Amino acid sequence: MKIDGTPYRTIWPTADNSAVEIIDQTKLPHIFTTLRLETMRDAERAIKDMQVRGAPLIGVTAAYGVALSMRDHASDAALAATCSKLLLARPTAVNLRWGIERMRAFLAPLPESERAAAAWLEAARIADEDVAINASIGQHGCELIRSLYHDKVHKGRGYSVNILTHCNAGWLATVDWGTALAPIYAAFEEGIPLHVWVDETRPRNQGASLTAWELGQHGVPHTVIADNTGGHLMQHGMVDMCIVGTDRVTARGDVCNKIGTYLKALAAHDNGVPFYVALPTPTIDWTLQDGVKEIPIEERAPEEVTHISGLCDDGQVRSVQLTPQGSRAANYGFDVTPARLVTGLITERGVVQAEAGAMQKLR
Amino acid sequence: MKIDGTPYRTIWPTADNSAVEIIDQTKLPHIFTTLRLETMRDAERAIKDMQVRGAPLIGVTAAYGVALSMRDHASDAALAATCSKLLLARPTAVNLRWGIERMRAFLAPLPESERAAAAWLEAARIADEDVAINASIGQHGCELIRSLYHDKVHKGRGYSVNILTHCNAGWLATVDWGTALAPIYAAFEEGIPLHVWVDETRPRNQGASLTAWELGQHGVPHTVIADNTGGHLMQHGMVDMCIVGTDRVTARGDVCNKIGTYLKALAAHDNGVPFYVALPTPTIDWTLQDGVKEIPIEERAPEEVTHISGLCDDGQVRSVQLTPQGSRAANYGFDVTPARLVTGLITERGVVQAEAGAMQKLR
Numbered sequence: 001m002k003i004d005g006t007p008y009r010t011i012w013p014t015a016d017n018s019a020v021e022i023i024d025q026t027k028l029p030h031i032f033t034t035l036r037l038e039t040m041r042d043a044e045r046a047i048k049d050m051q052v053r054g055a056p057l058i059g060v061t062a063a064y065g066v067a068l069s070m071r072d073h074a075s076d077a078a079l080a081a082t083c084s085k086l087l088l089a090r091p092t093a094v095n096l097r098w099g100i101e102r103m104r105a106f107l108a109p110l111p112e113s114e115r116a117a118a119a120w121l122e123a124a125r126i127a128d129e130d131v132a133i134n135a136s137i138g139q140h141g142c143e144l145i146r147s148l149y150h151d152k153v154h155k156g157r158g159y160s161v162n163i164l165t166h167c168n169a170g171w172l173a174t175v176d177w178g179t180a181l182a183p184i185y186a187a188f189e190e191g192i193p194l195h196v197w198v199d200e201t202r203p204r205n206q207g208a209s210l211t212a213w214e215l216g217q218h219g220v221p222h223t224v225i226a227d228n229t230g231g232h233l234m235q236h237g238m239v240d241m242c243i244v245g246t247d248r249v250t251a252r253g254d255v256c257n258k259i260g261t262y263l264k265a266l267a268a269h270d271n272g273v274p275f276y277v278a279l280p281t282p283t284i285d286w287t288l289q290d291g292v293k294e295i296p297i298e299e300r301a302p303e304e305v306t307h308i309s310g311l312c313d314d315g316q317v318r319s320v321q322l323t324p325q326g327s328r329a330a331n332y333g334f335d336v337t338p339a340r341l342v343t344g345l346i347t348e349r350g351v352v353q354a355e356a357g358a359m360q361k362l363r
Numbered sequence: 364m365k366i367d368g369t370p371y372r373t374i375w376p377t378a379d380n381s382a383v384e385i386i387d388q389t390k391l392p393h394i395f396t397t398l399r400l401e402t403m404r405d406a407e408r409a410i411k412d413m414q415v416r417g418a419p420l421i422g423v424t425a426a427y428g429v430a431l432s433m434r435d436h437a438s439d440a441a442l443a444a445t446c447s448k449l450l451l452a453r454p455t456a457v458n459l460r461w462g463i464e465r466m467r468a469f470l471a472p473l474p475e476s477e478r479a480a481a482a483w484l485e486a487a488r489i490a491d492e493d494v495a496i497n498a499s500i501g502q503h504g505c506e507l508i509r510s511l512y513h514d515k516v517h518k519g520r521g522y523s524v525n526i527l528t529h530c531n532a533g534w535l536a537t538v539d540w541g542t543a544l545a546p547i548y549a550a551f552e553e554g555i556p557l558h559v560w561v562d563e564t565r566p567r568n569q570g571a572s573l574t575a576w577e578l579g580q581h582g583v584p585h586t587v588i589a590d591n592t593g594g595h596l597m598q599h600g601m602v603d604m605c606i607v608g609t610d611r612v613t614a615r616g617d618v619c620n621k622i623g624t625y626l627k628a629l630a631a632h633d634n635g636v637p638f639y640v641a642l643p644t645p646t647i648d649w650t651l652q653d654g655v656k657e658i659p660i661e662e663r664a665p666e667e668v669t670h671i672s673g674l675c676d677d678g679q680v681r682s683v684q685l686t687p688q689g690s691r692a693a694n695y696g697f698d699v700t701p702a703r704l705v706t707g708l709i710t711e712r713g714v715v716q717a718e719a720g721a722m723q724k725l726r
Contacts, residue, residue, distance in 0.1 A: 212686050
């Protein structure tokens with residue numbers, strides 16, 4: 001997608017293939033800066049310090065980390081050591097493991113002398129595959145938006161589609177396009193008039209910082225709202241559809257996503273607003289059924305609730321404390337939206353109902 | 364209620380009756396400081412600058428403002444001028460008008476020479492009436508908490524009642540006790556083990572700052588959470604009841620309250636958690652029926668969404684910007700929870716169903 005008119009991905013090899021570059025996402029939305037990753041350690045730090053985040057992007061960065069490492073040492077021992085080290089950068093990131101294991105399986109059978117060059121190509125292939133999957137999610141989701149748009153115009157209910165999203169499932173979380181935002185970018189490119197309500201997404205504010213930034217840079221009309229606002233908007237016909245991403249979907253269609261998603265799904269259901277979840281099919285965990293009972297929810301540091309960062313008058317990004325000294329805070333990272341509240345799953349293989357039978361075709 | 368062990372109200376006359384004192388609520392939760400109001404202008408500024416907030420407290424402060432003014436000039440002209448001036452401090456605050464009109468009606472028939480002394484007593488009477496109403500709300504609500512507690516213990520489901528609240532409807536918003544928090548303080552005083560989940564309540568964070576502070580000072584166990592969290596907690600049996608305040612209730616029981624209340628009511632309904640609204644009966648607007656259609660929702664400054672204040676490392680309270688330059692924000696102050704999602708209204712005259720017929724007895 002575009003930054004100030006220039007097309008970007010979130011990770012790309014330099015012209016001379018000597019390194020990869022990334023956008024330092026810890027500095028957004030206040031400062032746009034890119035970083036050069038020249039060694040496996042650079043890639044490891046970028047993952048650990050969350051300069052890259054979002055499951056697909058973490059996987060691709062790790063793949064490039066393996067590739068950079070192979071240039072220095074390509075022995076079996078070096079490959080094993082590299083993979084072990086990178087895995088520790090964010091131990092709970094499923095895609096990190098996936099990206100590393102794919103590189104290991106691909107490189108292990110090759111002769112040492114071919115590993116460096118082959119690894120570089122394989123990392124690029126993983127990146128391109130992610131872009132293709134997301135572009136396809138975008139096309140399938142765009143059909144829904146187009147049809148809502150025509151329906152709205154036909155019924156004289158307005159000339160622009162209002163879409164609410166939660167957290168950041170945009171191109172910054174992937175290599176390009178994003179998941180939840182891919183249909184929005186596709187519809188925007190097609191010229192369908194639209195506007196996005198961006199939940200700020202406390203406590204880490206990925207909506208107010210990342211989603212608002214990437215939509216703004218690409219030129220997509222949007223408005224940031226407090227997470228408390230969506231219900232009121234839906235009661236008053238100001239939201240035509242919701243699209244969110246997900247970290248994990250169960251075999252019967254329960255959706256684990258950023259904390260607060262469930263509340264928006266309840267409001268959508270109560271007001272007859274379609275609620276869609278966009279995902280690449282590997283996000284489905286076929287071993288799970290009841291998401292509320294079976295998916296463990298990560299508790300994160302209370303400081304993410306008690307403190308927040310932003311840009312001060314003096315141009316410095318500072319953290320400020322919001323709560324009184326001595327008040328405890330709890331920080332649950334995700335919640336589970338039961339399938340009954342989900343209108344459909346937008347995948348790279350089409351839109352399907354969030355229901356065990358319908359989902360079989362994605363298996 | 365107590366601050367660091369010492370009993371306080373939010374407004375009180377000095378020992379020599381020369382002035383009234385208030386807590387400067389703009390400094391909370393980081394700094395506790397009191398202010399002396401010696402003139403009508405001091406009272407006016409305290410209301411305008413939101414050093415006092417919450418409908419009942421604004422009304423009482425205005426009443427004391429009239430009383431202070433009568434000491435300097437007690438003519439009919441002075442009374443009229445004082446009332447007009449104070450009304451402008453926060454033109455949309457219904458209780459401000461109510462407090463001033465009550466003082467005007469009380470003072471107008473009195474001889475000039477008696478007005479100053481009478482006004483002082485009347486202002487104190489208004490304050491005491493507020494305390495009595497809230498104490499009564501506390502007692503009625505406490506019965507609900509007590510019964511939930513006994514039920515929980517009886518069923519072996521735990522030994523502490525978990526109550527979720529949104530925004531600040533605590534003693535800081537009234538003269539003492541509060542509305543939504545009055546039952547909690549009453550139950551706490553009675554020794555019922557309880558714990559309060561405090562919604563931070565973006566964008567103005569009255570939960571994280573005021574509710575957390577007053578509960579902490581009084582010694583009530585509590586945990587601050589992002590507004591996104593309540594649904595997850597309710598899905599997992601971690602909330603036994605919700606109690607919120609309200610700015611306006613319609614004749615059929617629709618509840619207008621701080622934005623985000625509706626989302627919590629939906630989650631409570633979806634998980635069988637009782638959802639109560641605490642209010643003094645004058646909060647009911649008998650002229651309104653359908654709250655969603657009939658109650659206009661105030662749009663506030665977008666800066667409350669794009670910026671937030673907190674305590675910096677250097678001990679200064681600073682405002683930081685959360686959103687990217689150029690991203691618009693919308694800031695709806697309230698939403699309406701339909702009566703069908705409300706378990707009951709806790710009033711000074713008892714607990715009644717949020718339903719036109721049942722509410723007749725409050726008329």
